[in-house]
Each structure stands twice: as structure tokens, then as C-alpha cells.
Amino acid sequence: MNCQDEIVRGPVDLSDRAGSRAWETFSRGLLRRCPYSGGDNIFSGWFTLKERCPHCQTLFAIEDGYFLGSYVINLGLTSIIAIAAVLWMIIWSDLSVVGMQISAVALAVLIPLFLYPYSLSLWMMLDLVIHPPGDFSRRHRT
Numbered sequence: 001m002n003c004q005d006e007i008v009r010g011p012v013d014l015s016d017r018a019g020s021r022a023w024e025t026f027s028r029g030l031l032r033r034c035p036y037s038g039g040d041n042i043f044s045g046w047f048t049l050k051e052r053c054p055h056c057q058t059l060f061a062i063e064d065g066y067f068l069g070s071y072v073i074n075l076g077l078t079s080i081i082a083i084a085a086v087l088w089m090i091i092w093s094d095l096s097v098v099g100m101q102i103s104a105v106a107l108a109v110l111i112p113l114f115l116y117p118y119s120l121s122l123w124m125m126l127d128l129v130i131h132p133p134g135d136f137s138r139r140h141r142t
Contacts, residue, residue, distance in 0.1 A: 029121030070123035
């Protein structure tokens with residue numbers, strides 16, 4: 001095996017306790033870092049998650065449909081934020097009905113686009129809290 005064929009695997013650096021692991025992975029997700037190792041540069045673009053972490057070589061999508069839960073998270077967060085913004089506009093703003101409708105449509109389009117990478121990270125965080133990194137993470141890295 002030559003040097004190009006070798007996969008350098010960095011350490012998976014996570015706490016054994018679920019609460020600490022949740023906080024670690026949540027903070028890493030907000031920074032768009034690998035939830036397993038904390039390494040950066042896991043996105044090749046705003047909407048494109050790399051297949052593996054460049055630092056620990058952990059495979060992110062372990063099966064087809066793995067990230068379907070992130071779409072639910074994105075939809076839920078978008079709904080909460082958009083409803084709160086519309087209620088704020090109804091109660092405290094002087095916008096016309098047409099102005100509110102245009103603003104609401106813009107929010108409904110822009111919020112999920114902004115939240116997309118964060119919902120992917122949040123989904124991986126929830127998976128790590130439920131499934132500790134022991135043998136489960138080695139399965140990702142092979």
C-alpha cells in the first residue's frame with residue numbers, strides 16, 4: 001500500500017456521557033465542524049457536506065436516507081421562526097397585509113436555505129447522543 005492509499009484516521013474526541021456529548025456536538029454543529037472530531041472544513045459549499053471528515057475520516061451518511069431527519073428539523077425550525085416573525089409583524093409592525101405576505105414568503109424561502117447545514121449538524125448530533133461513539137463510530141470509519 002503506498003502513501004496515497006493510506007487513510008489517516010484522526011481521533012474521535014467525544015465524551016462518554018450523553019449530556020456532555022450533546023453539548024460538545026451541538027457547539028461543533030453551530031460552528032459547522034465535524035461532530036466526531038471537531039475538525040473543520042466538512043462542507044465543500046453551503047449545501048454540500050463532504051462524504052467523510054477530512055480529519056478523522058468518519059463517513060457522515062452511513063446509509064441511504066440517513067439525513068431525512070435533518071429535513072424534519074429544518075422544517076420544524078423554519079416553521080417556528082416564520083410563525084414568530086409573522087406574529088411579530090401582525091402585532092408590532094405597521095406593514096400592510098401585502099407587505100406581510102411578501103415578507104412571510106421571503107422568510108419561508110430564505111430560512112430553510114440558511115438553516116440547511118445547521119440542520120445536518122443537528123441531526124448528526126442527535127444521532128451521536130442516542131448512539132455513543134464506541135463501536136458505532138468505528139463502523140463509520142471503515
